[in-house]
Amino acid sequence: IAGITQAPTSQILAAGRRMTLRCTQDMRHNAMYWYRQDLGLGLRLIHYSNTAGTTGKGEVPDGYSVSRANTDDFPLTLASAVPSQTSVYFCASSDTLAGDYNEQFFGPGTRLTVL
Amino acid sequence: GQNIDQPTEMTATEGAIVQINCTYQTSGFNGLFWYQQHAGEAPTFLSYNVLDGLEEKGRFSSFLSRSKGYSYLLLKELQMKDSASYLCAVRDGDYQLIWGAGTKLIIKP
Numbered sequence: 052i053a054g055i056t057q058a059p060t061s062q063i064l065a066a067g068r069r070m071t072l073r074c075t076q077d078m079r080h081n082a083m084y085w086y087r088q089d090l091g092l093g094l095r096l097i098h099y100s101n102t103a104g105t106t107g108k109g110e111v112p113d114g115y116s117v118s119r120a121n122t123d124d125f126p127l128t129l130a131s132a133v134p135s136q137t138s139v140y141f142c143a144s145s146d147t148l149a150g151d152y153n154e155q156f157f158g159p160g161t162r163l164t165v166l
Numbered sequence: 167g168q169n170i171d172q173p174t175e176m177t178a179t180e181g182a183i184v185q186i187n188c189t190y191q192t193s194g195f196n197g198l199f200w201y202q203q204h205a206g207e208a209p210t211f212l213s214y215n216v217l218d219g220l221e222e223k224g225r226f227s228s229f230l231s232r233s234k235g236y237s238y239l240l241l242k243e244l245q246m247k248d249s250a251s252y253l254c255a256v257r258d259g260d261y262q263l264i265w266g267a268g269t270k271l272i273i274k275p
Contacts, residue, residue, distance in 0.1 A: 082261045091174075093253065093267035094209070101261060109262070141208060147261060154199060155263065157208035 054078065055158035057142050063164045064132050072127040072161050074142030081147040083125040084109075084155065085117060087138040094141065100125055101147065132165045139163075168192050170266035172254050177272045178244055186239045186269045188254035199263065200228050200239045201253040209253055213239070241271075249273045 055076045064070050076083065085097040096109030100119040114136060116128045125144075129136055139162050143155040169191045178184040190198070197216040201209040215221055215230035215237060227240040239252055251270045255263040 084262070086265075091267060094255075094263075094265040096262060099262055145261060152197070152211075152214045153261060154211040154214060157210070159208050 055142055055144055055156060057140075057158040057161050059161060060159070061162040061164075063166065064129075066132055066134060066165055068132050070129045070132055070163070072129075072140055072142075072163070074125045074127070074158055075123050076125075076142075076144045076156075076158075077123065078144060078146075078156065079122060080144035080156070081122070082145045082153075083119065084143045084145075085115070085125070085127045086141045086143065087111065087136075088141060088160075089138050097127065097140075132163075134165045137163060137165045168258065168264050170254055170256060170264055172252075172266040172269045174267070175270045175272065177274060178241075180244055180246060180273055180275050182244050183240065183242050184244060184271065186241070186252050186254075186271065188237045188239070188266055190235050190237070190254070190256050190264075190266075192256050192258040192264055194258040195232060196257040196259065198228075198230055198237050199255045199257070200226075200237075201255065203251045203253060203268065205250070212252075244273050246273050246275070 058073045081102045084099045086094040098117040100106045142158040145153045145155045171189045200212040203209040213228040225242045251268040253268045254266040
């Protein structure tokens with residue numbers, strides 16, 4: 052693995068179904084993030100984790116949950132999908148070094164359609 | 167509230183120079199980022215400014231004025247491959263970013 056991987060690449064899901072989007076990074080970054088990107092709205096933060104074992108809510112957390120059991124993995128779960136959750140989902144990670152850019156690195160994205 | 171504004175779309179000619187502006191109003195400021203995103207791909211990091219002034223990196227430069235809540239990304243010697251969306255983002259706290267909606271740049275031959 053090099054960088055951040057996401058799975059699946061794309062998915063069509065029936066409304067009401069449960070779905071977990073997977074994200075794994077091999078850069079040993081402390082912080083990880085989940086975004087959704089919708090046309091005209093830019094990237095919106097769903098949930099984040101500043102370090103393994105901790106998570107926080109972003110701008111649009113409703114209907115989503117996350118866990119951070121270890122440094123590498125940060126799955127995003129939709130408990131009961133609704134059509135408004137149709138979007139492209141990006142996972143990202145960053146380091147947390149004092150004085151550093153700590154820029155975010157992005158996975159390739161998951162295109163999710165909820166019907 | 168938190169707000170980042172960028173033009174929705176710009177058009178420029180191959181070989182020319184283009185400036186993409188970004189204005190922001192955030193509760194805090196801990197750096198401003200520019201990212202490039204080609205259609206159907208993930209955003210990739212271009213530049214970072216935390217102090218006022220110009221940061222140059224090859225054909226790309228980024229400028230910041232904290233007192234004016236303003237930044238721009240300058241692209242020189244435009245190439246067709248520069249056709250992409252350019253995203254402005256502000257870090258207002260520790261690590262999370264607030265993102266603008268992005269500027270779609272169309273390069274014409």
